Amino acid sequence: MTTVAVKPATMAQALTRAMRDAMAADPAVHVMGEDVGTLGGVFRVTDGLAKEFGEDRCTDTPLAEAGILGTAVGMAMYGLRPVVEMQFDAFAYPAFEQLISHVSRMRNRTRGRMPLPITVRVPYGGGIGGVEHHSDSSEAYYMATPGLHVVTPATVADAYGLLRQAIASDDPVVFLEPKRLYWAKDTWNPEHPTEVEPIGRAVVRRPGSSATLITYGPSLPVCLEAAEAARAEGWDLEVVDLRSLVPFDDETVCAAVRRTGRAVVVHESTGFGGPGGEIAARITERCFHHLEAPVLRVAGFDIPYPPPMLERHHLPGVDRILDAVARLQWEAEG
Amino acid sequence: MTVMEQRGAYRPSPPPAWQPRMDPAPLLPDAEPYRVLGTEAAAKADPDLLRRLYAQLVRGRRYNTQATALTKQGRLAVYPSSTGQEACEVAAALALQERDWLFPSYRDTLAVVARGVDPVEALTLLRGDWHTGYDPYAHRVAPLSTPLATQLPHAVGLAHAARLKGDDVVALAMVGDGGTSEGDFHEALNFAAVWQAPVVFLVQNNGFAISVPLAKQTAAPSLAHKAVGYGMPGRLVDGNDAAAVHEVLGDAVRHARAGGGPTLVEAVTYRIEAHTNADDATRYRGDAEVEAWRAHDPVQLLERELTTRGLLDEAGIESARQDAEAMAADLRERMNRDPELDPMDLFDHVYAETTAQLREQRALLRAELEAEQNDQEGDLR
Ligand SMILES: Cc1ncc(C[n+]2csc(CCOP(=O)(O)OP(=O)(O)O)c2C)c(N)n1
Numbered sequence: 001m002t003t004v005a006v007k008p009a010t011m012a013q014a015l016t017r018a019m020r021d022a023m024a025a026d027p028a029v030h031v032m033g034e035d036v037g038t039l040g041g042v043f044r045v046t047d048g049l050a051k052e053f054g055e056d057r058c059t060d061t062p063l064a065e066a067g068i069l070g071t072a073v074g075m076a077m078y079g080l081r082p083v084v085e086m087q088f089d090a091f092a093y094p095a096f097e098q099l100i101s102h103v104s105r106m107r108n109r110t111r112g113r114m115p116l117p118i119t120v121r122v123p124y125g126g127g128i129g130g131v132e133h134h135s136d137s138s139e140a141y142y143m144a145t146p147g148l149h150v151v152t153p154a155t156v157a158d159a160y161g162l163l164r165q166a167i168a169s170d171d172p173v174v175f176l177e178p179k180r181l182y183w184a185k186d187t188w189n190p191e192h193p194t195e196v197e198p199i200g201r202a203v204v205r206r207p208g209s210s211a212t213l214i215t216y217g218p219s220l221p222v223c224l225e226a227a228e229a230a231r232a233e234g235w236d237l238e239v240v241d242l243r244s245l246v247p248f249d250d251e252t253v254c255a256a257v258r259r260t261g262r263a264v265v266v267h268e269s270t271g272f273g274g275p276g277g278e279i280a281a282r283i284t285e286r287c288f289h290h291l292e293a294p295v296l297r298v299a300g301f302d303i304p305y306p307p308p309m310l311e312r313h314h315l316p317g318v319d320r321i322l323d324a325v326a327r328l329q330w331e332a333e334g
Numbered sequence: 335m336t337v338m339e340q341r342g343a344y345r346p347s348p349p350p351a352w353q354p355r356m357d358p359a360p361l362l363p364d365a366e367p368y369r370v371l372g373t374e375a376a377a378k379a380d381p382d383l384l385r386r387l388y389a390q391l392v393r394g395r396r397y398n399t400q401a402t403a404l405t406k407q408g409r410l411a412v413y414p415s416s417t418g419q420e421a422c423e424v425a426a427a428l429a430l431q432e433r434d435w436l437f438p439s440y441r442d443t444l445a446v447v448a449r450g451v452d453p454v455e456a457l458t459l460l461r462g463d464w465h466t467g468y469d470p471y472a473h474r475v476a477p478l479s480t481p482l483a484t485q486l487p488h489a490v491g492l493a494h495a496a497r498l499k500g501d502d503v504v505a506l507a508m509v510g511d512g513g514t515s516e517g518d519f520h521e522a523l524n525f526a527a528v529w530q531a532p533v534v535f536l537v538q539n540n541g542f543a544i545s546v547p548l549a550k551q552t553a554a555p556s557l558a559h560k561a562v563g564y565g566m567p568g569r570l571v572d573g574n575d576a577a578a579v580h581e582v583l584g585d586a587v588r589h590a591r592a593g594g595g596p597t598l599v600e601a602v603t604y605r606i607e608a609h610t611n612a613d614d615a616t617r618y619r620g621d622a623e624v625e626a627w628r629a630h631d632p633v634q635l636l637e638r639e640l641t642t643r644g645l646l647d648e649a650g651i652e653s654a655r656q657d658a659e660a661m662a663a664d665l666r667e668r669m670n671r672d673p674e675l676d677p678m679d680l681f682d683h684v685y686a687e688t689t690a691q692l693r694e695q696r697a698l699l700r701a702e703l704e705a706e707q708n709d710q711e712g713d714l715r
Pocket of ligand 1: 034063065087091094441480481482509510511512513514540542543544605609
């Protein structure tokens with residue numbers, strides 16, 4: 001898809017604009033959460049919405065995540081489209097009961113009679129020097145829960161387009177916002193802002209022939225950098241941005257892996273029980289005969305998220321990715 | 335004939351007599367926050383205690399300004415100042431016996447330090463070199479809790495366990511006004527009351543949860559009122575009046591120790607600084623409100639009481655100031671040293687016995703670091 005890039009913007013600005021446009025287009029869209037009103041959110045992603053649409057449409061709630069998501073369920077039952085902000089990844093956990101026991105399965109329990117169009121926005125991931133409980137990558141928990149869409153943009157255009165799609169979706173969407181990309185600037189066309197691929201489709205961000213890096217969200221820029229660095233070693237790396245973890249785009253991923261015969265999955269959440277295991281298994285099941293080497297994972301260590309002064313050792317960086325790529329070659333040689 | 339008519343007239347039997355389980359009146363908080371300083375009650379307060387509170391308040395204030403300065407120098411990643419709330423912090427620590435436990439929230443570094451924890455160790459969470467720098471058992475202080483209200487059920491459990499063991503240990507748990515909206519707050523209060531656990535809950539109502547004012551947090555007449563519904567007394571106290579907070583907490587602690595069960599104390603105070611150094615408070619509140627609270631400063635309130643009553647003179651003030659200055663200088667000096675960090679620590683203490691998987695990851699990181707080191711040495715050569 002070609003989007004004429006005409007305007008630089010940050011991911012945070014694109015997200016704000018997406019909510020604003022969705023609220024203007026549909027009076028059923030309500031934004032709610034801690035500090036989303038007057039303050040505009042701790043990351044300022046809801047800045048100006050309360051002023052423009054009033055406090056009934058952009059609401060500072062009491063400080064209670066289970067309450068926020070639980071009341072959103074009732075609001076959605078009555079025809080509204082709540083867009084809920086969880087302030088940080090680890091502060092969404094009190095809301096898990098609502099998410100897992102109700103939000104994810106209301107459609108199924110009611111045989112389709114009570115769908116819940118709720119968007120749960122969760123700033124996630126590390127790399128911003130946050131103290132304890134401000135850097136978790138919780139995507140695997142969400143992925144393990146049937147009934148939820150799990151979406152994560154890595155570009156400014158996707159931030160806008162995917163959030164508009166999420167809000168318009170009749171299913172609950174966990175919308176994971178890579179907080180270290182909030183301030184990353186990118187060019188973006190606000191005239192055709194929704195012109196991105198739909199939820200459920202992965203995109204090849206960089207074509208290549210030697211091996212495929214499969215990634216999403218905060219790790220996309222790291223993978224692109226690794227692909228640049230790999231050129232010096234004679235490696236032409238392809239980079240696939242998943243964009244959506246659920247539904248998963250087997251087609252794009254497998255087509256890419258079949259082309260190159262080698263794959264590395266990169267993400268900062270833990271490797272064991274993490275998203276990479278699922279992705280590697282799917283690739284192996286579908287592309288076994290095309291593989292020249294085992295599918296490798298480069299992930300965060302299997303430890304609680306470390307304190308900020310040590311996080312650089314935990315987060316997958318360019319070198320760790322290149323090492324994995326080198327191992328692919330070694331595997332191929334013997 | 336309708337179905338109802340066929341069945342005959344419906345005569346409800348009278349309900350059994352209903353009795354409230356207890357008289358709620360003694361549980362209800364006072365209409366006004368309890369005060370000592372500037373009232374007749376002050377004359378009865380122990381001068382030594384007042385002087386001890388004063389010394390700790392001055393230290394606490396200095397600690398706050400020093401820690402905030404350290405954020406500006408990049409030595410501290412973030413600091414949630416408790417300036418204006420020092421009376422609550424200090425009284426919380428001084429109301430406890432050594433064998434008691436403190437369960438602090440992330441803003442309560444001062445209470446942790448006043449309890450005897452090393453000031454630098456109390457800051458590791460906020461500096462970012464480790465999550466909890468101190469040994470919780472050394473001073474019976476639980477780790478500073480970042481997720482709000484989640485430490486409150488822990489306090490209840492610990493107090494309950496101590497009582498089951500026959501120990502007369504009390505747990506004091508601290509939470510902000512915003513935190514009282516969390517489910518964990520309600521569950522903790524309910525457990526504590528049902529179990530009659532020796533716990534004291536201290537709510538520091540400083541007016542805001544980041545940007546959200548109390549009026550958007552609760553519709554209750556006061557946060558202390560919340561206690562009554564669970565069956566425990568609620569007390570309302572002026573949180574800037576160190577003597578009053580100390581007295582109310584002291585009463586609650588004694589009550590708990592004697593087997594009387596939990597108390598909820600709401601201390602009405604104000605957060606003078608922004609939520610943290612990273613927050614912009616001008617977005618949600620005006621200067622006039624802050625200035626009005628500055629005039630009700632906890633340090634000055636106590637200082638005025640002590641000097642008017644001749645319990646403190648210029649020399650006493652100066653000596654408290656110097657003591658605080660020495661503490662700040664030491665803190666500054668030690669915080670300005672680079673922390674010693676070993677990345678290999680990442681894999682320690684995840685489990686009692688490390689797993690094969692973690693040993694593998696440890697080896698990977700070690701190899702990476704060695705390669706990094708060799709590269710650097712190569713560059714130097
Ligand atoms: C469960 C949870 N949700 C959200 C947050 C993010 N957060 C940190 S402090 C804060 C406001 C807390 O307000 P209050 O309880 O009044 O304490 P204060 O900061 O005023 O001391 C919020 C929302 C958190 N730490 N934990």
